[in-house]
Amino acid sequence: MIAGGRHVLFVGGGSAGHVVPSIPLIHHFRDAGWRVTYVGSGAPEKDLIPALQVEFFSIPSGKLRRYWSTKNVLDVFRMLAGIWQATRLLRRLQPDVIFSKGGFVAFPVVLGAWLNRIPVVAHESDLTPGLANRLSAPFVDVVCTSFVETQLGRARVKHTGTPLRPELLNGVADRGRELCGFDTGKPLLLVVGGSLGSDVINTAVRRGIRHLTKRFNVAHVCGPGRVDARLRGQPGYRQFEYIDAGWGDVLAAADLVVSRAGANAVFELAALGKPSLLIPLSAQASRGDQIDNARYAERQGWSRVLVEEDLDHERLLVELIGLESRAVTLRQRNAPSDATATIAGVIESVARTPAAQR
Template sequence: MKILISGGHLTPALAFIDFVKTQKNVEMVFVGRIYSQERSKQRSHESEEVLKRDIKFIPFRSGKLLPSFSIFALKELGMLIKGFFHACLIIRSEKPSLVMTFGGYLAVPLAISAWLHRIPVVLHEQTSVVGISNSLIGKIATLVAVSYPHVEKSFAGRDVVVTGNLLRNQLLDDKVKRPAWLSATSTKPILYITGGNQGSEVINTTVLQLLPQITRDWLVVHQCGTVSEQSDYQKILKDESRKLSVAARERYAVREWINEKELAWIYQNCTAAISRSGANTTYEFLFFAIPSILIPLPFSPRQEQQKNAEFLAKMGGAVLLTQKELSAQSLRAALSDLQKNVRRYKNKLRKNTPEAGGAKRLWQALLKRGLV
């Protein structure tokens, strides 16, 4: 059989691919963005990670469903219609037995096309709040898998199973080694800073102002994102770090991208994190009991990131700092609180640790319903 996979959220899609590769007689094809930024033609991480796994990758573009009317919304609608016809060509050419989507706007035309061709569609929802695209896909999906029990009610009348989120096996490897680029002499606690795959300008610029302070108290691992048309933050941050003392410079490592083995070691050894609050990042912080300062992306659909951050903050495992509140002073104060009370935050997270094995549970749900 052949499974066509598409995912706005890459990491659970990769976890699913890695699990399915252990099964017999299953072919997979992945449909997604080949460029993370069209103008600069910068290769996307999803194309690199999928191809690295020897899975066929089909480049695909589409528009977003926007709730408001504007010239931009009309342009996106035009791209969505064009994407739908391209999706139909892909479905007819590949002839998949199942379309497995991990959300996002690219999945909408693929799911609709599969449905019209009477091919089963399965949706995995990672977030604690359902976005526009997944809400639409859920209406035509044969099966909906969710990460949190309270999300079931968002898909009333559909066949829903709670699988939890899908964690990549590489993150669970307890034999991973310390990254060679990270200082092995520092005894300071590790602080992981990330703005997601493409980085966050506002987090990067705020951290830039605090380098002398945070490198005094922490061994900092900063994933700043790839080079954009506007700026090269790895270069900017490295240049600024050269102004630090030799000892402080040793305690600051800035990287565009951190691979799975490196991230596994960081998750298993870091004390705290500063991050956006995407669905997969917050789930991983919960799983590894990493206290965090979460700065939600203010324009995420249906305040998805805000609600993800609120979920961990109400649990007592994170500090929520809105982008409007963010400054060098407020971040420093939040980090000081986190450092003083890290054990309390960590204990709250440990009381709510989700089970691993989401990919296996999803596969079993597919088997049970005769979809694979």
């Protein structure tokens, strides 16, 4: 373990998936005596990272769109400003190594690191790489991946898996049931539509709630501002805008899970041995990365998949009955393990390697 004044800088943002996987690594390096800093741009990193008592720096970042928009013109200038600010910031901070988790803010920092000859380790969560990591790859020393099949051109790729938060691995089921207000009479079905919620999943659950609650106690994480007041007090049904403290406990209590198919969610559910029904974001609303993640999980035997176009309350119930019947088999599949120590080892190795040998 390297200590003695070493400094690792993290970058990533724009969504929870580009921030949360860094948190176990932040704890790892801080516990090992490293200085830890973080560069972001907006939500959610501005809320999540300072709460960890980590030095936080903000730079502008333009959105990397895959389609034409007049906003692209303005975002070119934001991106250039971000590269300029990141280059100056890194010259001042002089970290030993940078860990990039992707998102729009990552590319200016990675390019600034290359200009300052600071080594970079990146992590790609999805099976198919995102645009920020594809642009960053030529300037990165090592790209760690969650999926074995992920490739990034000529970049040096190392399959590691994904970091998992300790609180998820150490949840207490009784506390989770207590938080939801359920007894142990029926299986607990946990429904979560991503950090912002999902209208299409929320609608399917609520239209079928009377049928679902005949079979399950339903804990529904529906997203900020998406609680349906008409269903407050519905027996066997509890709505949450989000769950922060106690999330690991609720996961521990869950017998079945309905979820989007972001890479972090897929790996967390598989690591916990939770039989899951994945409803990936449609290709019309995304680049299709969640569809790829979900099909991979299905091939591994971790999950069943229901595409959004086929989702309604009747099909949801049918799929959940099928999932319940296969729950024991799904729990017995080989599950991924926490990759925090593995990725930390890669970061430490890159930080130790002289520039001429990288």
